[in-house]
Each structure stands twice: as C-alpha cells, then as structure tokens.
Amino acid sequence: MGLISFAAKFYDGEKATPYQVLVEIYRANLHIKTPDKSLEKNWPYKEIKILEQPVPPQPARLTARKTPNARLYIEPENWSQLKAKLPKSAFPGITLSTSWNYLIGYAGLSVIFILGTVLFAPKLFEYASQMIPQSTEEKIGQLAIESSISNPLCVAPKGRASLEKMVQKLQQGMKRNIAFNVRVVSDDETLNALAAPGGHLVIFSGILKKADSVDEVAGVLAHEMAHIEMNHPMKSLTRNLGISLTLQMMFGNTGTISNTAKLAGIFNQLHYSRQDELEADQVGQNLLRKAHIDPSGLGMFFERLKKEEAERRSGDESDFPEFLAYFSTHPHTQTRINKLKTNEIRATNYKKTLNEKEWQALKNICADKMGFN
Amino acid sequence: MAGQAFIADNITEQARPKLIQKNSKINEITYDSRTGQVYKIWLLNLFMNIITLGVYNFWGKTRLRKYVAGSFSLRGDRLEYTGTGKELFFGFLKAIPVLFGIYTPFMIATLIAPAAVWPAVFLLPFFYVIPVALYSALRYRLSRLQWRGIRYRLEGSTLKYANLFLWRGFLNIISLGILLPYSDIKKYQHKIKNAYYGDTPFSFSGNGKNLMGIHLATYAIAIGLLFIVLLGMQLISASLPIAEILMVAQGMPGTNSLQLFSGKPVFITAAAFILLPFLLFSLARLMYKTALIHEMINNLHAADIGFRSTVTTIALCKLKLGNFFILIGTFGIGMPYIMQRNLRFFAEHTQIKGDLKTSKINQTASQKSADAEGLHEVLDLNTGLI
Numbered sequence: 001m002g003l004i005s006f007a008a009k010f011y012d013g014e015k016a017t018p019y020q021v022l023v024e025i026y027r028a029n030l031h032i033k034t035p036d037k038s039l040e041k042n043w044p045y046k047e048i049k050i051l052e053q054p055v056p057p058q059p060a061r062l063t064a065r066k067t068p069n070a071r072l073y074i075e076p077e078n079w080s081q082l083k084a085k086l087p088k089s090a091f092p093g094i095t096l097s098t099s100w101n102y103l104i105g106y107a108g109l110s111v112i113f114i115l116g117t118v119l120f121a122p123k124l125f126e127y128a129s130q131m132i133p134q135s136t137e138e139k140i141g142q143l144a145i146e147s148s149i150s151n152p153l154c155v156a157p158k159g160r161a162s163l164e165k166m167v168q169k170l171q172q173g174m175k176r177n178i179a180f181n182v183r184v185v186s187d188d189e190t191l192n193a194l195a196a197p198g199g200h201l202v203i204f205s206g207i208l209k210k211a212d213s214v215d216e217v218a219g220v221l222a223h224e225m226a227h228i229e230m231n232h233p234m235k236s237l238t239r240n241l242g243i244s245l246t247l248q249m250m251f252g253n254t255g256t257i258s259n260t261a262k263l264a265g266i267f268n269q270l271h272y273s274r275q276d277e278l279e280a281d282q283v284g285q286n287l288l289r290k291a292h293i294d295p296s297g298l299g300m301f302f303e304r305l306k307k308e309e310a311e312r313r314s315g316d317e318s319d320f321p322e323f324l325a326y327f328s329t330h331p332h333t334q335t336r337i338n339k340l341k342t343n344e345i346r347a348t349n350y351k352k353t354l355n356e357k358e359w360q361a362l363k364n365i366c367a368d369k370m371g372f373n
Numbered sequence: 374m375a376g377q378a379f380i381a382d383n384i385t386e387q388a389r390p391k392l393i394q395k396n397s398k399i400n401e402i403t404y405d406s407r408t409g410q411v412y413k414i415w416l417l418n419l420f421m422n423i424i425t426l427g428v429y430n431f432w433g434k435t436r437l438r439k440y441v442a443g444s445f446s447l448r449g450d451r452l453e454y455t456g457t458g459k460e461l462f463f464g465f466l467k468a469i470p471v472l473f474g475i476y477t478p479f480m481i482a483t484l485i486a487p488a489a490v491w492p493a494v495f496l497l498p499f500f501y502v503i504p505v506a507l508y509s510a511l512r513y514r515l516s517r518l519q520w521r522g523i524r525y526r527l528e529g530s531t532l533k534y535a536n537l538f539l540w541r542g543f544l545n546i547i548s549l550g551i552l553l554p555y556s557d558i559k560k561y562q563h564k565i566k567n568a569y570y571g572d573t574p575f576s577f578s579g580n581g582k583n584l585m586g587i588h589l590a591t592y593a594i595a596i597g598l599l600f601i602v603l604l605g606m607q608l609i610s611a612s613l614p615i616a617e618i619l620m621v622a623q624g625m626p627g628t629n630s631l632q633l634f635s636g637k638p639v640f641i642t643a644a645a646f647i648l649l650p651f652l653l654f655s656l657a658r659l660m661y662k663t664a665l666i667h668e669m670i671n672n673l674h675a676a677d678i679g680f681r682s683t684v685t686t687i688a689l690c691k692l693k694l695g696n697f698f699i700l701i702g703t704f705g706i707g708m709p710y711i712m713q714r715n716l717r718f719f720a721e722h723t724q725i726k727g728d729l730k731t732s733k734i735n736q737t738a739s740q741k742s743a744d745a746e747g748l749h750e751v752l753d754l755n756t757g758l759i
Contacts, residue, residue, distance in 0.1 A: 014739055016571060100413075257419070
C-alpha cells in the first residue's frame with residue numbers, strides 16, 4: 001500500500017510547544033507523529049473538524065472533536081491529498097466564495113438592491129405614515145413647532161377671526177377632516193410658512209406685510225393646507241427616517257463610502273421634497289378654486305418671492321441658475337410659477353376671500369403679541 | 374519526505390545568517406497577507422452588507438479578522454482567530470436592551486424634568502458606554518486569538534477599567550493635557566496587567582514619567598505654534614482694510630474685499646501662517662506618539678520574552694501622511710490598503726526578544742478562558758461595533 005505522508009505542524013492545545021510532525025494518510029484515520037516518535041496521535045477522519053480551509057500562503061487548520069484545542073496546520077500544497085479523504089461532516093458550514101465571478105455576481109445583486117431601495121422604498125415608507133395614530137401625529141407636530149419657533153405669536157382677536165374665516169373657507173374642499181391650528185409668528189423679515197404634522201400651520205408675519213392682496217395670503221395658506229391634506233409632513237418624516245435607516249444598515253460605518261451613500265440619500269430626500277411642493281401647489285390651487293377664490297394668488301406670491309430673492313443678492317436681477325434647484329428642498333421658483341400658470345383655469349365667479357375690513361384686521365394681527373408658550 | 378515547514382524555517386534562517394548570529398535573540402514578526410485577498414474579502418463584505426441590510430457584517434468582519442490574524446507569524450507559528458460571526462451577532466443583540474436601558478431613563482427624565490439635575494444624573498451611564506465597550510471588545514478579541522494552540526485572555530473588571538478611563542480623562546482636562554503621558558501609560562498598564570498568554574501573565578515596567586520630557590517639549594511647541602496661528606489670523610484681519618484703503622487711494626473703489634482676499638499675497642501668507650504651524654504641530658505630536666509606542670512596547674514582557682519597537686517619527690509620519698492621501702484620494706475604496714499599511718507597519722517595527730527555542734514561554738499551559746463568567750458577560754458587549 002502506497003502510503004501518502006507529508007510534513008505538518010502540530011500543537012497539542014495544552015502546552016505552547018510546536019511540533020514538526022509527519023502526517024500519514026491511512027484508510028480511516030490520520031496518523032500524526034514526530035520524527036523521534038515522542039508524540040503520536042491517531043485522528044479518525046470522522047473525528048476531524050476543518051476550522052479553516054487553506055488560503056495560500058495560509059495553511060489549512062484542523063482539529064479533532066475530542067481534543068478541540070489541538071491544532072494540525074497543513075500547508076496548502078498538501079491539502080488536496082487529505083481533503084478527498086475527509087467526510088462531509090468535517091467541513092465547515094457555508095463559506096461564501098471570494099472568486100471574482102462570485103464577487104461580480106454579488107456586486108450585481110447589490111446594485112439591484114440599491115435600485116430597489118431608491119425606487120420602491122420611499123413609497124413603502126410613506127405608506128408606513130398611515131399606521132401612526134392621529135394623537136401621535138399631533139404630538140410630533142406640536143414638538144416640531146415648539147422646537148423651531150422662538151418669536152412671539154400674533155394674536156389680535158380681529159385678525160385671528162379673519163384668519164379662522166379664511167381657513168374655514170379653504171377647508172370646505174378638503175377630504176381629510178383635520179382640526180387646524182394656524183399660528184402667525186411675529187417675524188416681518190421672513191417670507192415663509194410651515195406645515196407640521198397634526199394640522200399645525202405657521203405663517204410668518206413677513207407674508208402679511210409684503211402681500212399686496214388677500215388672495216396672495218390665501219394662496220400661501222392653501223398651499224400649506226394642501227401639504228396637510230396630502231399628509232406630506234408625516235410622509236416625509238417616515239420616508240426620510242426609513243431611507244436613512246436603510247442606507248445606514250446597508251453601508252454601516254464604512255467611512256467615506258457610507259458618507260457618500262448618506263449624501264445620495266439626502267439628494268433623494270430633496271427630490272421627494274420638491275415633488276411634495278409641486279403637488280401642494282397643485283392641490284392648493286384646487287382648494288382655492290373650490291372655495292371660489294382666485295387661484296392666481298399663489299403665483300403672484302411666488303413672483304414676489306422671486307423679486308425678493310433677487311434683491312437679496314445685491315440688486316442682481318438675474319435668477320439663480322436652475323441646476324442649483326437640485327440642492328434645494330423647494331423647486332426653482334420660476335418652475336413653480338410656470339406650472340401654476342399652466343394649471344390655471346380662467347373663471348369669473350371668484351369671490352373676495354375677506355372684505356377690506358377683515359383683510360386690514362389680518363394685516364394688523366401683530367398688534368397683540370404673546371410669548372410662544 | 375522533506376517537511377515543507379522545515380524548509381520554510383531553514384530558508385529564513387539562511388537568508389539572514391549574519392543577523393541570526395549577531396543577534397540570535399531578536400525575532401521578527403512576519404505578515405504575509407495578500408492585499409488582493411484582503412480586497413476580495415472587503416468587497417464581499419461591502420456587497421453582502423448591502424444585500425442583507427447589514428446583518429452579514431458580523432460574519433464578514435469575522436472572516437476578515439481570521440484572514441488578517443492568520444497572516445501574522447513568529448518563527449513559522451501563525452496566529453489564529455477563533456471568533457465566529459454568531460458570537461458577534463448575539464453580542465449585538467445583547468447590547469440592544471442594555472443601551473435601551475440606559476437611554477430610556479434619560480429620555481423619561483428629560484420629559485418629566487427638563488433642564489434639571491435628573492437628566493444629568495441619567496446622562497452619566499452614557500460616559501461609561503465607550504470604555505466598557507473598548508475593554509470588553511479587547512477581552513473578546515484576545516480570548517479568540519491563539520498562538521501555538523494557546524489562547525490569550527484579558528482578566529480584570531470592565532467597570533474598574535471604565536472608572537480609570539473616565540478619571541484619567543477628567544485629569545487630562547483639568548491639567549490642560551499636561552498629565553496626558555501618565556494617563557496613556559496608566560490605561561495601557563491596566564490592560565497589560567490583566568493580559569495573559571495561557572497561564573503566562575504579561576508584565577509592564579514602563580512609567581509615564583519617562584515621557585514627560587518629550588511631552589512637555591512638544592506641548593510647548595504646540596502652544597508656540599498656536600500663538601503663531603493666532604498672529605496669522607490677526608494679520609489677515611488687519612491687512613484687509615489697509616489693502617482696501619490702498620486700492621481706493623489708487624482709484625479702484627468698490628473692490629469687493631472678498632475678491633481681494635483670494636489669490637493675493639495676503640492669502641498666501643495667511644495660509645502659510647496657519648497650515649505650516651498645523652503640519653509642524655502634527656509632526657511634534659508624532660514625536661510624542663513615537664516615544665509612547667517605544668515606552669509601551671519596550672517595557673512589555675511575558676515570561677523571559679521581551680518586546681522591542683523600531684518605530685521612528687519619520688516612519689510614522691510617512692505612514693500617516695500616506696494613509697491620509699490614500700483616504701481622500703480614493704473616496705474610501707483605499708480603506709483595505711490603508712489597513713494593510715498599518716498592519717505591515719506594526720509587523721515591520723515590532724520585534725520579539727528572547728530565544729524562542731528554549732524560552733519558558735514554550736512551557737505555557739492552556740487556561741480555561743474567562744468566557745462565561747456572570748457579570749463579565751452582562752457588561753461585556755461583544756457588539757462588533759468596535
């Protein structure tokens with residue numbers, strides 16, 4: 001019988017003494033011995049456990065089930081002779097291959113996963129917002145408003161009454177039944193308004209001050225109410241949270257790569273944020289129409305916003321480049337104006353939102369102020 | 374049949390006969406991993422983490438550790454990492470309720486009593502998270518590392534280490550960093566005193582005092598350089614209006630001061646005043662770092678075996694600068710290469726002193742590792758986060 005044998009390294013797992021051994025392959029067992037036979041072991045094949053297969057230049061690492069601390073290290077070039085003899089039970093579980101063919105396969109799969117995340121995950125996470133109870137939504141909105149507003153509120157009673165009237169008119173066209181909480185914040189420099197979950201709306205007094213007509217204010221209000229009608233605040237919350245969590249899970253803390261992924265995630269969020277804005281413009285327009293209010297007010301307000309933006313950039317009349325809109329939460333103002341104009345339907349039965357007296361009362365809503373809390 | 378391992382051993386000894394004869398007690402560490410293989414494992418982990426939403430991470434990390442550890446050898450005897458992905462995964466699962474238990478009281482406290490004493494009290498456990506995780510991660514990794522079939526291990530209380538860590542951090546702050554060498558050495562000493570190779574304890578005879586000279590010198594340089602930086606900033610702000618006045622005087626009104634700022638000698642001077650000191654500062658601190666490594670390694674012992682570091686400030690500087698440029702130049706794809714550079718650097722600059730053929734270390738017996746020991750397990754979060 002032609003005996004196969006080769007040199008290997010053996011550690012008994014009890015003492016840190018290395019043994020240079022000769023390994024002999026028999027029919028049912030492995031014979032391990034030092035040249036002077038001071039150490040001799042018999043490992044039946046069914047007792048052997050492969051800890052690691054060789055990755056050149058690293059050896060194969062074997063142990064025996066009865067002496068799990070003992071180690072037999074076999075050089076890669078001798079491995080194939082022994083490998084054939086070992087039963088299936090000796091081999092470790094699944095080990096993913098690192099050959100280039102497999103790696104390319106995994107790369108392809110991960111691209112599919114990333115694309116799937118980009119295409120389907122946002123809608124999926126938006127859907128999750130419906131599972132959040134109304135009371136929680138209300139609390140989140142309250143918290144969001146409290147943490148972002150520090151200026152006093154404008155609470156002149158007549159102004160409040162005008163505001164309530166306007167909200168009621170616009171609410172007629174809405175499908176969702178929501179108790180709105182509209183606040184005017186004393187800040188004449190800010191041309192902005194906010195919508196938070198739970199029907200919390202904030203209008204900065206700058207809008208009342210700069211607006212030429214009540215229709216412009218109604219336009220802004222309708223836009224913000226449309227955000228609530230479409231559940232945008234909660235949708236964007238669950239969407240952003242979901243996407244960033246998914247990316248965090250996919251890329252972990254791999255340094256620059258995970259940062260790149262996070263950046264891509266932000267661009268994705270911005271894209272959806274702009275879509276929400278355009279949708280709110282359109283739905284807001286419908287709300288105005290249903291309340292028999294001239295829907296061109298919102299467009300007029302944007303024209304004003306555009307002028308204001310230009311003035312802020314030291315009298316430079318030219319608009320900021322359109323591509324910069326990709327870095328923004330809001331679409332390019334001119335784009336919004338154009339979209340609004342194409343959706344406009346000429347009609348004549350428009351009614352004044354508020355009479356002149358009520359409009360003046362709204363403009364003077366900041367005559368009475370109170371602290372936010 | 375000639376033994377492959379014998380041959381390999383003979384070749385290394387024949388290749389450096391002079392070194393062996395002169396200095397038979399110096400053993401070099403070999404690191405023979407292939408960068409290509411490291412890249413393949415790294416890429417596999419990257420893709421699989423995407424596909425499994427990060428769950429594969431524990432197994433991927435283990436695979437990389439196994440390969441890297443197995444690439445280190447001393448006199449033909451390789452290191453072996455015996456950890457498993459499952460252990461890391463369950464460690465992570467265990468860590469979640471613990472972290473939740475720390476976070477919840479804090480959240481409740483802030484809601485019930487905002488800006489009061491209670492939130493601050495409940496904030497305290499957060500400080501412990503990092504040192505506890507550091508020590509228990511080291512404990513886990515050492516217990517899964519073996520050489521010649523004998524495991525390493527780390528004893529000692531995790532909590533005691535965390536206390537020391539926080540106390541030294543506090544001292545570093547109130548001493549304005551002057552006591553830093555003592556802190557660095559004390560923390561290291563705590564780990565070494567509790568580290569074992571089988572039943573052979575490691576010992577450490579270094580002292581923070583030996584580092585005070587180089588520390589204070591480089592500290593003084595740092596303060597001097599900070600002064601220059603402040604001077605440089607002063608120079609920029611002072612020179613701007615002067616330059617503007619000159620411009621106006623030459624009949625060039627309305628020049629935007631920001632435009633003047635860029636691309637002018639003023640800017641270059643300012644950059645030199647800020648960037649150069651920063652580079653010099655880093656270099657000065659690398660001198661301290663080098664001294665620290667020498668103090669740590671050269672005073673480390675296990676039985677009759679000693680350790681020696683051959684790190685130099687220049688070599689360390691080259692390593693760090695290279696790593697920095699690879700990192701920013703490759704957008705993260707160079708990470709495995711940086712890892713390889715660091716490990717190779719360690720192997721190249723660390724030597725083992727002592728005759729490994731006759732050393733007492735050969736008589737080291739295995740010791741049951743401190744794996745499943747009550748409190749250890751509760752506080753030892755093998756989270757795989759670190």
